[in-house]
Amino acid sequence: MTEASIKEYLDAGQGGFVAEFLEFLRIPSISTAPERTADVRKAAEWTVDRMHKAGFGEARLLETGGHPVVYGASPHQAGKPTVLIYCHYDVQPPEPLELWETPPFEPRIDGGCVFARGASDTKGNVLVAILACEAWLKTQGALPVNVKLLFEGEEEVGSPSLATFIEQNRDLLACDLVISADGGVGTPAQPLISMSTRGLAGLQVRVQTAATDLHSGNGGLAPNALHALVVILASLRDETGRILVEGFYDDVLPLTPEMRTLIAGMPLDADAFLRQNAIKASFGEPDYSPVERSVARPTLELNGMWGGYQGTGTKTVIPREAYAKITCRLVARQRPETVMAQVKRHIEAVCPDYADVSVQLQDGAFPYLLPSDHPGVAVLQRVLTRLGAQPPAARMGGGTVPVMGMLKAALDVETVTIGGSQGDERLHAPNEFYRLANFRWAQEVMAVYLGELAVSGLAGTTAVSTP
């Protein structure tokens, strides 16, 4: 049996795969750090080598304006669906270093987990993708579907080169389905299917009231930039948390009873989350549950705010300028440019007469909603039901995975997520870890999924694959 021999191959090789994983983790491929550029490239080259070893005939670096993309493909087999597997090989900076129990780039195994920067986010999943393919190539001599691999090196800096890269390589990347390995399918005990992520619209606000800071003895005569900023920011949401920016909710898909049922069934315990983080109460639109608000409603959050004196004691200053950083999380079908323009217009309109305001547009990313009737979803449901202890639950994510919206926009393809990571593995934080049991399980889920796709096909998808 194909599936049995794949399972056997993965079991037999796991010790060596873990050793290779540790080797991969030792490369500090921090994409934000200019002095690590050579290490980022080294991790890309390591990935190419590992793909060759897995049996990919084609595996290479593709240059971008920034860090390179790793690309590979299996020999094209006519009549079979083509799957593009996405992941990234770059990692977050490890700081603050003093909070790590062992150095971030000296991986340590403890209690069935690997502790290292990039373990969960997401070098483990790069290997999951390669090893799932390797299991087919080494045991069956070929992949069951056409596979293209796309590993980027700039995910942790907001993927600045990726949209252009995708636009310029539409033929190379053409596919019927995307599998994102940047995430997870839960655990064998509780499998999960990711159905949506939210988008993002970021802005920075600067308010200015004078050429210089002034002594507060001038208060009453001189206006204050901090007060102007407070007036602006207070106008953005009402006392229930509803966002008051004109048009903000126009493109938001209403929550259907089906989606509300799906969200209510998500294994996300809002009360436990609040307790864990010592939060007194959730806050937001009263017509929605806290979990609904966090996955299916847009937000407008202040991420930073500053101006004037921040030291100890009193400084009697009237600050001349004040700043705020804002990001909105978007849900289908909001568009980042539209929302940024709406928020900018609102801020400019409410700015007090005595102040000047400038609004700088920053990061934007589309929300993503996987159609629940997509054939790739049905296949994943079947696979997870077979390989897990219970049928998978659906998950809607509150965060953002920009590549999904980019690929949908450029190639008109949908994305399912298959990887071994879980949300509690200290992504972006000290002592990041990854569960080795999930590493192993995700390899099997991915391999079996590719096989099932070959059997079921992707009837109903509209994209056309090219060799």
Place this chain on the structure above:
Amino acid sequence: MTEASIKEYLDAGQGGFVAEFLEFLRIPSISTAPERTADVRKAAEWTVDRMHKAGFGEARLLETGGHPVVYGASPHQAGKPTVLIYCHYDVQPPEPLELWETPPFEPRIDGGCVFARGASDTKGNVLVAILACEAWLKTQGALPVNVKLLFEGEEEVGSPSLATFIEQNRDLLACDLVISADGGVGTPAQPLISMSTRGLAGLQVRVQTAATDLHSGNGGLAPNALHALVVILASLRDETGRILVEGFYDDVLPLTPEMRTLIAGMPLDADAFLRQNAIKASFGEPDYSPVERSVARPTLELNGMWGGYQGTGTKTVIPREAYAKITCRLVARQRPETVMAQVKRHIEAVCPDYADVSVQLQDGAFPYLLPSDHPGVAVLQRVLTRLGAQPPAARMGGGTVPVMGMLKAALDVETVTIGGSQGDERLHAPNEFYRLANFRWAQEVMAVYLGELAVSGLAGTTAVSTP
């Protein structure tokens, strides 16, 4: 003639006095800097020596919990009024050093001005006081009134030891009138009489919503400390600038028609101030003129505000905590403790349920209003009319001189201001300077004022002087 010989003495000695002034300025008596403690003491000792040289029999350091007080007195002459002259010998830190054209403690004379840290604020005025007395002592053999000198070394750090020092030395400091040399009487072309200063009430606010910062993918579920802070701060003033804290205006003396006339006559050009500082418009209670608001109405100003991410680009964080610094400027008869308690109560009442708030009380100082019918005012009007090109204008100050309220509370005495400083001399800023013509003129105004006090007496004052 007494007055002529005093004038002659000051003219003849001025070259030497300026040289001594430069010597005094070379001592970096920065009271905020622990590593300058010895220099602060050195400046105090320099002052004591200079007082001895002027002819003060009694001149000495008095220890406090912090930097020492310099105290001196002339031999008591029964039946004459006693005047306490206040000033301070400590200076502000000079930073940012790179903005100084020449080093802050290497005084330079240019265009009739001395450029150095502490020149205008207020070592020049310490010498004005000593030299005015010296002119009497050296030409007449005695002072026309009883004089006590009190120079503190902690004014620039908020006078933390002074209130206790005054309380513990009520007999030593007992007097009929205080002259503060920490300020100015305008210029010969436009003499000024300071009639009031505002008080101060400072608070720091901390809002907390969670034990840790959270990823903004949790937005909608997790509350945001910055939004809680914005809600609180926006509630403090209405859209016209009126302060909404309950009871805030209860103790404010209404502006009388006489005071409005006085303020309208002040040589303070609000439009020029706005233009100079590139301010589009003044802002505040529409029933008062900008100048009225800045000298005779209380304020509530944000001096600092911060929380979350302040770096470049986007960080999708929900901040767990946020801070603001607030100071109120108070007018007669507001009390700092009362106002602090009112603002604290307001903030605690409006804090959203999902957040915790703590309010820390900081600096407080009483406002000061010199009664316009005080005999010391009439004497100063006469002196300035005689020594200036036109009769003096009254000035109400927007800032705070805490010592006036302290002395009024402890000794029940009023304070007139006589010094050579002007508001445009870059106090607390790089390239601070002091006009030597004013240095000379202030010495004469102070000396003549002491003589006039002896002639006119201070009938109507209630305080009793003791030897």
